[in-house]
Each structure stands twice: as structure tokens, then as C-alpha cells.
Amino acid sequence: MGWFFGGAAMGPDDAGRLVVAVRRVGGSVTAGAGVLLSPGVVLTCAHVVNDALGRAVFAAAPPGRVALRIDYRDRHGTREATGELTHWIPPRRLDGTLPVREREDRVWHGDLAVLTFPRPPEGRMPQTRWAPMRPGQSLRAWSSSGRPGSFADVRVKTCDKSVGYVDGEPTGMSIGPAFSGGALWSVPGDAAVGLVAAHTMPPADPVTGRLLPHSSQHVARRSWAIPWQRIRRELASVGAVGLVDDEPPPDDPAFALFAETIHGIVPSTDLRGDLGRLVAGRCALRHPDDGSAPSPEEFARLLVTEPRALPALTEILRLRDPSAVRQLLAIGRMSPVPRLLSPREYGRLTEILGQLPGSVSARLPVAARAALPLAADYPVEPSGPAAAADVVDRLERLPGDSRSQGVSPRVPGLLRVMEYLAALCSEDRRAGLRLWCDGVAQRLGIPQSALAERRFDADEWAGALAACSGPPRVLVHITRGVLPDRYRLRIWCDEGTGPRQVTTESDRDHTGGEAARLLLHVLESFHRLSPEERRPLVEAVVDRSGLNLPIDEWETWSPDDVVPGVLGAEYPLVVNCPELLRRNERFLPEWRRRWRQLDTGASLRFSGATVGPRQIYGTLMDHQDAVRVAVDAAEHLRDGIVEVCLAVGVPVVVWDRGDESHAVDHIATVTTRELPEGVRSYRAKTVHRPSEYPGRPVLAWADADRPVPQLHLSEPQES
Known part of the structure; x- marks a missing residue:
């Protein structure tokens, strides 16, 4: 109920729905009005309840747990409910004694009652926001009748926090008996500031009781109200302040x-x-x-x-x-609530990230891990605005790094990550992102020299990343076609800046030879556009059922061809199965950690006819430095072992899809990083020396630093 609040503004018509009608027992006559404190809770005057029950207006004795008919309004019309009396604050004289004398006492204290609906009300009910009553406020009160024109506009003349006097405008409706217990609403303040308690009537003839002729000396259109300040005190005295009061002071050290x-x-x-x-x-x-x-x-x-x-x-x-x-x-910094960025800064960052090329924004998690290697890891998420917003949300919660000059504020983790991401951008995008970082740093009082040091770190990292990045790639997403031995392809090229799609067909079936011809055509175009000396890596993205597809053996050789084209003999070809990695996301940090140790991690070999998934799982949990596994097990066990290895995050797995162990033995001496080329060399030997090289090697290769296209995968992997 504080000064700051959310939600849509409540206009006068909406505020009128806060006023309810309290009906007299045994009839349809209105005793007075009330106001909705919250859905199903009504505040009114005690004298309105007395009137509804047929008691003396200022009767002080609690009436018991009585039930009264309440008419309330929503956008669809008037509804009826039953309200039970739960809190009773009887009218009392200003000196605290009882009872109030109807003719002698012009004002009084107390006079409040709370009615609660025992059953949830129908429809959507509004909730009253409260604010203090102050002199000079322009207010509006409504009659309990609920008719659109049954309102009176008044202005607060005086208010001493116990009684507020309000005078009505010279035109329009004046406050009368049917207004008692209703809210006085401040339209500018968008809040109720008190309850109508009584109205000063013109003087009457003491004999006949009829109103005397009007005189300019008569008090005109004056009423008095119970201010919100007193309502709080009165409800607190009976333990009901929680119905209308703000939450207690936050349990926050700040x-x-x-x-x-x-x-x-x-x-x-x-x-x-x-x-x-x-x-x-x-x-x-x-x-x-x-x-x-x-x-x-x-x-x-x-x-x-x-x-x-x-x-x-x-x-x-x-x-x-x-x-x-x-x-x-x-x-x-003592409170867990405040975030790092203002709404403007957050909106601008979201705009900048939304304008980045997909190949750059897809590397945001990679930049985050490089900038903050000791911070919490980030889960695999689809790319796009939602993923960027999730990473930014996580980064805002992190403290700054440990290096700072003297007592200067530390550079926040988010700024450090944005500097690393900027280092991957083109010159114009980099300038925009770094200008944003400068603005946030200035607001936080971070010295420019401290941010410049992190910027230098980012540039060094980006340079090292470019120097040691893997070869260019052609990625092909392969699914089985409608007919046996038919395949559907979707192809991307990645020169080092992220995948760009080069084919969009996904409903055309190809034989292995046709698929090889299509891929070789793409590879030829790739060489023309990216004339590097290194052969591009062909990365086949498959599901579990496609791990043993003979993709490397796909071959094209038509009568017009001078030489054949065997994919696995010409190009390093690996398979990647994001589906298995996504099935158990708790191993994603393991996968990334193992990949970072690719050049120093251990190699394992599983062989034999009795080894099973449970033994494989236990061994890999015991050898958490293993980055490479060779599988040489019986054929009926092999696929299960391979899947366990990939699912728990081993980035490199080698096996023979035939029944030979020759290929596994032959490439055992090849270093892990050179395995794609070593396997290609072996496959080339199988073309012209098949009797000496009978193996059919498969190399599963999951690079944690390079993105895999996500939008078209049933099990997307991180970019």
C-alpha cells in the first residue's frame, strides 16, 4: 500500500466497484455502504452493521458472529455474497466512554467492522489501495446503490488524523445516509483515504422535525470521515491491521x-x-x-x-x-535483491545483443566461461533472445572480480563477460558494446583503467582463440528418409565465426551416393569461398540411431567423374550426437571440463565380452580426467557402452562399427587432437588396401567451444 505501486491505473469507474452495499436483514433495503479491503473482505462502519441488524445505531455490544448480505459489483454486473462479522470496533465517545449519544455527540471514534466472505466470491474482485488523508485532497464518494451517477465529489477541509471534514461541491449529488461506510477515493492519488462516517444535515424544526427554510448561515454539504490514519490504528487495536496495512518492514539488512x-x-x-x-x-x-x-x-x-x-x-x-x-x-551489496543494471541499461544491452549476428550471440556462454572461469557454470540453452536474457540474468547476480585499485569498486562479472563478447564482434558492434560498458562503469564509479585492463584481457583471449581455433567445418544434420537407405540432409558451413546455413531442404530423400555428391559440391564451394590450406572438418550431427551410419563410406563416381569421391577418405569426418548429451544435463559441466583438458586428459579403453553400462559408468566417474575412450567390446555391448560414454560427457569416443579391432588398435597411438586426421588417414587406406586395413572406424567428437545449429534439431545443443 506504499507510495510506489504497480499495475494499471484505476479510474473513477473502476474505483466505484470497490464500494459494496450492506443489506438489512430480512429485506432488500440498504443499510449503508462498505469498501473491499481485498477480494472477500469488506470494511464498513459499525453503525451500518447495527442498522442492518435492526439494532440501535450506536449499540456497542458485539452482535456476535452474524452474517449479512453483501452486494458487490464487477464488470459484468451486481453479484450477491454473504459476509460474516469477524472484527468489531464499536462507536465510542472522544473520551473513550460508551455509548455514543446520538444527539449530543457530533463526532466519535471507533465505528468500524470487518465482514469476511466464507466462500470465495464469484468473478474478479478489485483490491483497495490506501493512502493518508490530507487537507486539500479532491475525493469522490459513492452511494451503496451502485448506480453510475450516484457519486458525490468533495474536498478535504481539515484532517487531524482522527476526523476529516469534507465539503461537497455546490453542484451534483451530496453525501447522504446511503454513503456511510463507503470509501472516499482520491483519483490523483489512485487510493482510498478514508470512510464516510456521517453527514451534517440542515437544521430541523424541533417540533415538527421538518427541515427549516435554507439560510446562508446554514452549514451546507459538510460531512466527516474516518481517515486512513485512524483506520490503521483502530484495526491494529483488534489485531486486524494486516488486512489493510503494508507488509511488515522487510527482513533485509539493507x-x-x-x-x-x-x-x-x-x-x-x-x-x-x-x-x-x-x-x-x-x-x-x-x-x-x-x-x-x-x-x-x-x-x-x-x-x-x-x-x-x-x-x-x-x-x-x-x-x-x-x-x-x-x-x-x-x-x-548487503541485500540480495538489487540487480546490477538499471532498466535503461538492461534495455539497451538487450537491444545490442538482439542485433548481434547469430554466430556471435551463440558464443555468449563460451565468452562467459572464458571471462569467469571460476564462476558458476551455465546450462546448455537454445540460442536467441531468451538464452541471452537468461545468461545476463545469471551474470547480474555475480559479484565483481577480485582485482581492483585501492578501494575502487570491482569490475562486475557482467561487464567482464560483455568485454569478452565484444572482442568477438565486428568493429562497429564492438564499439557499441564497449560504449555501453563504459556507461555502466561510470555510473558504478569504476576507474576506466580497471575496465581497460579487463578489455585487454578480452582482446588477448580472442586473439588466442582465433589462433588455436579448429579447422573450418561443414556441418550436416542427417536423418533417415522414408525409404530404407535414404537420408535427409541439412547443411551449414562454419569458417570460424559460427554456422551459416547453405541448404534448407529437409524433405528430399537421398541415397548415400547422392548425399556424398551434394556434400562434395558444398565442400567445393566452401574451398572457393574460404581458400585455406587446411581441409575442413565434416561434422555429422545425428541422433542415437545414426551413430553407426556409414557416412564416411558414402561415395560418388559417375561415368563423367575422373576420380571417385569417398567422403571419409578425403575429409576428416566425425559424428556428434547432441541428443545423448541433452538427456542428462547434469553432465554438461563435466563435458566442458573434460574438453578443456583435451591435450592433457587420460585415455581409456573398454574391451571384453562382459563389460556393461554400469561398469562403464563407475569407471568414468572414477576417472574424471578421461577425455578419450576407445571401445573394443562385443558388438551386442558396444553401442550401449558408446552411448554411456557420450551421455556422461566424454568428448571423444572411438569404436569400430564392424567386428574388427584393427582400426582401434591402429589409431591408439594418434594424439587426441589429431584423431580426426588420423581416422581419415586410416579410412583412406581402406580404399586401396582393404585387406590390410579392414576396420570401419567411427569417431564421435563433441567440441564444447564450437556451436552446433540449434533451431532445426529435436535435441538442441548449446551455441
Whole structure:
């Protein structure tokens, strides 16, 4: 119920639905009005309940747990419910004694009652937002009848936190008996500020009881109300303050310090109101439009409940009061709520990341792991805006790195990652991302020299990455066709900047020879566009059933060809099965860690006729430095062993899809990083010396640093 609040603005018509009608027992006559505190809870005056029950208006004795008919309104019309009396605060004289004297006492205290619906009400019910009553407020009250024109506009003349006097406008409806217990609504403040309690009627003839002729000396259209300030106190006295009060002070170590600091920084109510309106605007929150200001406590509550409020506040204060920014940010580090970026900074970063080429944005998780090698790992996620937003969300929660100059703030993990990502971008994109980093660093008070050091680290990393990057790739997603021995292909090329699609057909079946011809045609085009001396790697992306496809043996040789074309003999060809890696995502960190140890990790060999998946699993859990596995087991066990190895994150697995172990033995001496070329060399020998080289080797190769196309895979892998 504070100064800052969300949701859509409630106009006068919507606010009128907060007022309900309390019916008299045994009839349809209205006793008075009430206001919805929350869906199913009604606040009204105790004298309205007395009237509904047929008791004396100021009867003080609790009526018991009685039930009354309540008529409330939603967008579809009037509905009926039963409200049970749960809290009773009888009317009492100003000196605290009972009962109130109907003719002698002009004002009184107490006079509140709470009715609760025992069953959930039908339809969607609004909830009242409350604010203090202040002199000068323009308010609107509604009759319990619910008719569209049954409202009265009034202005608060005086308010002493116990009684507020309101005068009606000279035209329109005036407040009368049917208004008692209803809300007084501040349209600019978008909140209720009190309840209508009584109306000052014109003087009457003491004998006949008829109203005397009007005189300019008569009091006209004056009523008095129970201000919100007193409603809170009265409900607290019977243990019901939680029905209308704000939440208790947040259990956040920064709350009290924020309140104290804001009081010192912005002691002026006017300045605090201006600042509150600016912060609310940047955080897409609403606030009263009545010239009021948030209290320091309300401001502090916002900072420990709205994640981007603190950055928005410091963004506004950066040029006005840099020392206050440092103080607020230091307090913010004590709370788990504040995020790093203001709404503007976050929106701009989202815009920049959305404009990056897919080949660059797909490498955001790679840049994050390189920039923050000791931070929490990141799960495999599909690429695109959702993935970028998820990574940014995780990075915002991380503290800065450990290197800083003196007492200067540390460089946040998010800025470091964005510097690493910028190093992978083209010159214009890099400039935009680094300008964004400069702006955030200036707001946080981070020295330019500290950010420049991280920028230098990023450039060095990007240079090393380019120097040791793998060969260019042609990726082919292979699925089985409708007919046996027919295949459907989708092909991408990757010169080192990420996959770019070169074929889109996915519904045409090919024989192995036709598939080889298509792939060789793409490879020829690849050589023309990327004239490197290194042969490109052919990476076949398959599902579990495709691990043993004879892709390397696909061959094309028509009468017009001078030489044959055998894929596995000409090009290093590996298979990659993202499906298995995605089935058990808890092993993704293991996969990345093993891949980083590719040149130093251990090699294992599984052979024999009795080894099974359980033994393989236990061995790999015991040898967590294993990066390469050779499988030389009985054919009926081989595929299961291979799948276990791939599923737990072993990046390199070699086996023979035939029944020979010759290929596995032959390439056992080849270093792990050279395996694609070593297997290609063996496959070439099988073409002209098949009796000496009878093996049919398969090499599964899952590079954790290079993206695999995701949008077209049933089991997408990280980019």
C-alpha cells in the first residue's frame, strides 16, 4: 500500500466497484455502504452493521458472529455474497466512554467492522489501495446503490488524523445516509483515504422535525470521515491491521540503512517527491499524482523489493551527488535483491545483443566461461533472445572480480563477460558494446583503467582463440528418409565465426551416393569461398540411431567423374550426437571440463565380452580426467557402452562399427587432437588396401567451444 505501486491505473469507474452495499436483514433495503479491503473482505462502519441488524445505531455490544448480505459489483454486473462479522470496533465517545449519544455527540471514534466472505466470491474482485488523508485532497464518494451517477465529489477541509471534514461541491449529488461506510477515493492519488462516517444535515424544526427554510448561515454539504490514519490504528487495536496495512518492514539488512541514507541525502519532501517520480517512471511503476512524496521508509522498501530500483536511483543521482551513489551502492551489496543494471541499461544491452549476428550471440556462454572461469557454470540453452536474457540474468547476480585499485569498486562479472563478447564482434558492434560498458562503469564509479585492463584481457583471449581455433567445418544434420537407405540432409558451413546455413531442404530423400555428391559440391564451394590450406572438418550431427551410419563410406563416381569421391577418405569426418548429451544435463559441466583438458586428459579403453553400462559408468566417474575412450567390446555391448560414454560427457569416443579391432588398435597411438586426421588417414587406406586395413572406424567428437545449429534439431545443443 506504499507510495510506489504497480499495475494499471484505476479510474473513477473502476474505483466505484470497490464500494459494496450492506443489506438489512430480512429485506432488500440498504443499510449503508462498505469498501473491499481485498477480494472477500469488506470494511464498513459499525453503525451500518447495527442498522442492518435492526439494532440501535450506536449499540456497542458485539452482535456476535452474524452474517449479512453483501452486494458487490464487477464488470459484468451486481453479484450477491454473504459476509460474516469477524472484527468489531464499536462507536465510542472522544473520551473513550460508551455509548455514543446520538444527539449530543457530533463526532466519535471507533465505528468500524470487518465482514469476511466464507466462500470465495464469484468473478474478479478489485483490491483497495490506501493512502493518508490530507487537507486539500479532491475525493469522490459513492452511494451503496451502485448506480453510475450516484457519486458525490468533495474536498478535504481539515484532517487531524482522527476526523476529516469534507465539503461537497455546490453542484451534483451530496453525501447522504446511503454513503456511510463507503470509501472516499482520491483519483490523483489512485487510493482510498478514508470512510464516510456521517453527514451534517440542515437544521430541523424541533417540533415538527421538518427541515427549516435554507439560510446562508446554514452549514451546507459538510460531512466527516474516518481517515486512513485512524483506520490503521483502530484495526491494529483488534489485531486486524494486516488486512489493510503494508507488509511488515522487510527482513533485509539493507532496509534500515537505505531509509537512513535517503533521509540524509534527500531530506526535502519536494525533492524526494521529484526523485520518487523519476525512479518510478524508469521502473515502470505508478505513484500518487497528488503532489505527495514517498517517505524514506517507502523509498527504502522499494530498493529492497524492486530489483532495478537501486540502479535507476543511482543513475539519476550520478551527476547530482556522486558520493551518495557510492554510499547507496555499498549498502546495496548487503541485500540480495538489487540487480546490477538499471532498466535503461538492461534495455539497451538487450537491444545490442538482439542485433548481434547469430554466430556471435551463440558464443555468449563460451565468452562467459572464458571471462569467469571460476564462476558458476551455465546450462546448455537454445540460442536467441531468451538464452541471452537468461545468461545476463545469471551474470547480474555475480559479484565483481577480485582485482581492483585501492578501494575502487570491482569490475562486475557482467561487464567482464560483455568485454569478452565484444572482442568477438565486428568493429562497429564492438564499439557499441564497449560504449555501453563504459556507461555502466561510470555510473558504478569504476576507474576506466580497471575496465581497460579487463578489455585487454578480452582482446588477448580472442586473439588466442582465433589462433588455436579448429579447422573450418561443414556441418550436416542427417536423418533417415522414408525409404530404407535414404537420408535427409541439412547443411551449414562454419569458417570460424559460427554456422551459416547453405541448404534448407529437409524433405528430399537421398541415397548415400547422392548425399556424398551434394556434400562434395558444398565442400567445393566452401574451398572457393574460404581458400585455406587446411581441409575442413565434416561434422555429422545425428541422433542415437545414426551413430553407426556409414557416412564416411558414402561415395560418388559417375561415368563423367575422373576420380571417385569417398567422403571419409578425403575429409576428416566425425559424428556428434547432441541428443545423448541433452538427456542428462547434469553432465554438461563435466563435458566442458573434460574438453578443456583435451591435450592433457587420460585415455581409456573398454574391451571384453562382459563389460556393461554400469561398469562403464563407475569407471568414468572414477576417472574424471578421461577425455578419450576407445571401445573394443562385443558388438551386442558396444553401442550401449558408446552411448554411456557420450551421455556422461566424454568428448571423444572411438569404436569400430564392424567386428574388427584393427582400426582401434591402429589409431591408439594418434594424439587426441589429431584423431580426426588420423581416422581419415586410416579410412583412406581402406580404399586401396582393404585387406590390410579392414576396420570401419567411427569417431564421435563433441567440441564444447564450437556451436552446433540449434533451431532445426529435436535435441538442441548449446551455441
